[in-house]
Amino acid sequence: MASSTGLSLKFSPLSTSFKQNKVRGICNVNSVSLPSRGMRLGSLRLRVSCAAKPETVDKVCSIVRKQLALPKDSPVTGESKFSALGADSLDTVEIVMGLEEEFGISVEEESAQHILTVQDAADLIEKLVEQKSA
Amino acid sequence: MSLKFNPITYQSHKLPSFALPPMANLRSPKFFMASTLRSGYKEVDNPKKPFMPPREVHVQVTHSMPPQKIEIFKSLEDWAENNILTYLKPVEKCWQPHDFLPDPASDGFYEQVKELRERAKEIPDDYFVVLVGDMITEEALPTYQTMLNTLDGVLDETGASLTSWAIWTRAWTAEENRHGDLLNKYLYLSGRVDMRQIEKTVQYLIGSGMDPRTENNPYLGFIYTSFQERATFISHGNTARHAKELGDIKLAQICGNIASDEKRHETAYTKIVEKLFEIDPDGTVLAFADMMRKKISMPAHLMYDGRDDNLFDNFSAVAQKLGVYTARDYADILEFLVNKWRVMEITGLSAEGRKAQDYVCGLAPRIRRLEERAQGRAKQAPKVPFSWIFDREVQL
Numbered sequence: 405m406a407s408s409t410g411l412s413l414k415f416s417p418l419s420t421s422f423k424q425n426k427v428r429g430i431c432n433v434n435s436v437s438l439p440s441r442g443m444r445l446g447s448l449r450l451r452v453s454c455a456a457k458p459e460t461v462d463k464v465c466s467i468v469r470k471q472l473a474l475p476k477d478s479p480v481t482g483e484s485k486f487s488a489l490g491a492d493s494l495d496t497v498e499i500v501m502g503l504e505e506e507f508g509i510s511v512e513e514e515s516a517q518h519i520l521t522v523q524d525a526a527d528l529i530e531k532l533v534e535q536k537s538a
Numbered sequence: 539m540s541l542k543f544n545p546i547t548y549q550s551h552k553l554p555s556f557a558l559p560p561m562a563n564l565r566s567p568k569f570f571m572a573s574t575l576r577s578g579y580k581e582v583d584n585p586k587k588p589f590m591p592p593r594e595v596h597v598q599v600t601h602s603m604p605p606q607k608i609e610i611f612k613s614l615e616d617w618a619e620n621n622i623l624t625y626l627k628p629v630e631k632c633w634q635p636h637d638f639l640p641d642p643a644s645d646g647f648y649e650q651v652k653e654l655r656e657r658a659k660e661i662p663d664d665y666f667v668v669l670v671g672d673m674i675t676e677e678a679l680p681t682y683q684t685m686l687n688t689l690d691g692v693l694d695e696t697g698a699s700l701t702s703w704a705i706w707t708r709a710w711t712a713e714e715n716r717h718g719d720l721l722n723k724y725l726y727l728s729g730r731v732d733m734r735q736i737e738k739t740v741q742y743l744i745g746s747g748m749d750p751r752t753e754n755n756p757y758l759g760f761i762y763t764s765f766q767e768r769a770t771f772i773s774h775g776n777t778a779r780h781a782k783e784l785g786d787i788k789l790a791q792i793c794g795n796i797a798s799d800e801k802r803h804e805t806a807y808t809k810i811v812e813k814l815f816e817i818d819p820d821g822t823v824l825a826f827a828d829m830m831r832k833k834i835s836m837p838a839h840l841m842y843d844g845r846d847d848n849l850f851d852n853f854s855a856v857a858q859k860l861g862v863y864t865a866r867d868y869a870d871i872l873e874f875l876v877n878k879w880r881v882m883e884i885t886g887l888s889a890e891g892r893k894a895q896d897y898v899c900g901l902a903p904r905i906r907r908l909e910e911r912a913q914g915r916a917k918q919a920p921k922v923p924f925s926w927i928f929d930r931e932v933q934l
Contacts, residue, residue, distance in 0.1 A: 492831060494904065501911060510915070 456526035464526045467502045471495055482523035499525075507533055591742040592840040594749045602753035603690055610817065611691030611703065611756060617813065618702035625806035626709045635720035638792045640727065651727055657786045658728035663927050665780060666730055668862050670926045671853040672773060673721035675838040676714065676796075677740045681747050682837065683711040686763075689756040710803060717796045724792060735925040739843040746840035751832045757818075757825035760810045761875075765834045767804035768871045769863065771797050776862040808878055819884045820891040826881065827894030830872065830901055843925045852922050855934040859919075865909045873902040 465480045472489055474480065480489065486496055500511050503525060509532040519525050640650030686707045687693045694704035725731050752758040778793035814822045841850045857863045876882070882899050884891075919934035 494908075497908060498904065501908070 456523070456530040460530055461522060461526040463506060464503065464522050464529070467506060468499055468522060471499050471502060480522065482521065482526065484522045485520055486522075503529060509533060509536060591746045591842045593746060594840070596749070596751065598749050599751070599753045601690065601755075603755035603757060605690075607757075607818075607821070608691040610814075614813065615702045618706065618810070621813075622706055622806050622810060623702055623709075625802050625809075626706070627713065627802070629712075632713065632716070633795055635716055635723055638720060638788060638795070639723050654724075654727050654788070655729050657788065658730050661730070661781070661784050661786060661789075663924075663930050664856050664860055664932045665777070665784065666725075666728075666927055667853060667856045667924050667932050668860055669721065669777060670725060670731055670736055670924075671838065671841070671857065672770075672777065673718060673725055674736065674739050674743060674841060675770075675836075676718035676721060678743045678748075678838060679711060679714055679718055680744055682714070683707065684747070685750065685752065686710075686759070688754050689752065689759040690754045692756050692759075706806075713799055713803075717799070720792055720796070724789070731926055732928050735843055739841055739849070739926070742842045742844065743838060743840060746842070748835070748837055748840060750835055750837075751829075755825070757811075757814060757822055758829055760807055760814070761822075761826055761829045762834060764804065764807040764811055764875060765829075765871055766837065767800050767807055768874065769834075769836075769867065771800035771804055772867050772871070773857070773863040774800060776860075780860065780862070808875065812879055815879050815881075815884070819886065820888050823881060823884060823887060823891050823894045823898065826875075826879075827897045830898055834868070845925050846922075852924070852934065855919065856932055859934060865912075866906065869902045869905040869909065872898075872905070876902065 461482050465484075468474075468484075468486070468489065468491075469476075469478075469480055472491055472495060474489065486499070491499065500516055500519075503509070504511055507529050509529060511528070511532070515528055515532075519528060640647050640654060644650075692701075692703035692707075694701075694707055698704075725736065726733055750762050752762050774793045774797035778790045778797055781787075781789040781793055811822065814825075836850070836854070838853075839850050841853070843849055846852065854863075858865065876899055881895060884895060887895060921931040921933050923929040923931045
């Protein structure tokens with residue numbers, strides 16, 4: 405999953421695989437600034453990431469903390485990997501259940517398999533919440 | 539939820555260090571199984587590498603019990619003679635498969651066979667799938683005797699060792715042997731199933747073996763067998779009840795007698811672990827938590843019939859649907875053992891021991907909650923063919 409690198413937003417209409425229906429303020433489109441000599445626009449691919457709102461990430465962190473009974477001072481951030489935090493397979497299933505309950509969503513197996521970090525979970529949640537209200 | 543859960547313990551750099559494991563429809567106890575790897579999906583393409591049946595993918599750990607603890611089992615031999623061997627039934631008092639099958643030496647043989655087949659016609663395919671799966675599990679007995687003989691301190695060193703443990707293992711094996719024989723002969727005579735496919739499945743399964751992750755450690759080993767014997771007791775008890783409801787009293791007796799053996803065995807194994815809790819509470823509670831974390835894998839989880847890569851999952855789903863053996867049973871067994879061994883009351887544990895105690899005592903409710911959620915979200919499952927019944931389909 406692409407992550408925001410803070411590059412300036414340059415949206416090239418020629419070579420995008422990005423379907424833009426709704427651009428929310430949280431979506432960052434990364435582009436590569438074209439060097440002046442001959443880079444073919446056709447070969448450019450935009451990688452789009454929709455990074456979740458910080459509040460979502462925070463909610464995920466707190467659900468994870470609760471499930472794993474982590475002490476208050478132990479670091480849990482977007483980058484935290486579930487396995488590194490000590491979650492076993494049962495914990496992870498329960499975490500996802502907790503997220504489903506908290507956000508009113510239903511997580512499909514295929515999506516769940518790609519959740520490695522807190523950020524991944526938050527991003528998926530936002531996507532599912534958006535789909536639900538669409 | 540519709541998540542699938544199959545705990546992946548595969549240690550490969552190719553897999554992400556963590557991925558939310560796919561959850562089998564929580565309608566099956568597969569949730570609690572070690573994952574398996576199929577090395578091929580179809581018939582052999584490459585003659586140089588003949589198809590390999592499913593094999594375990596987790597790293598196989600050995601001899602995790604500190605060697606000084608072997609002494610414990612040596613010192614318990616007299617105790618075992620007086621307290622465990624008493625659960626064996628003398629051969630002269632045991633039922634034999636002959637007692638529940640048409641008698642070939644009698645004039646009424648053909649008539650008896652006809653009756654058996656007529657009763658079997660009334661029994662639906664999904665029941666037969668479960669009965670066949672149970673039979674195949676029983677027929678893989680060589681794997682289980684082997685497993686008992688991997689346990690340090692209690693293994694049969696020569697095949698005819700006279701330690702109480704070795705005597706137990708051989709006699710236990712001998713009792714169990716009748717189960718597979720009886721079910722095999724019944725299924726053979728019934729005419730309702732494809733014996734060749736079943737026989738193939740048995741051959742594959744014995745070839746695959748299994749690693750229940752007991753690590754040559756009798757603490758882990760006897761906790762595992764305690765759980766398993768109760769599981770088979772429940773399972774055969776349910777098939778007995780179903781057979782009765784379906785009007786086949788003889789089949790009900792068959793399953794019922796097998797179930798009562800399993801109950802007796804369960805009592806013996808739980809008694810061993812009870813003793814271990816008494817003399818080494820910390821070590822035993824740690825072992826209990828360890829086995830539960832690793833999940834109790836079903837003995838036949840590597841089953842394969844040469845055609846279906848998801849055979850065990852499909853079989854489990856049918857067993858779950860029929861209520862023969864379910865995820866709820868798994869939680870119930872766990873709770874039964876926690877109570878039987880009075881894990882909550884143990885004191886004087888180390889810090890690790892207390893964590894293990896908390897884990898084990900809190901686990902059954904968590905499993906039940908998961909199971910309830912999954913049931914609430916269960917989607918319509920497909921119908922799948924089983925080669926054991928000539929590719930007729932059964933609703934999962």
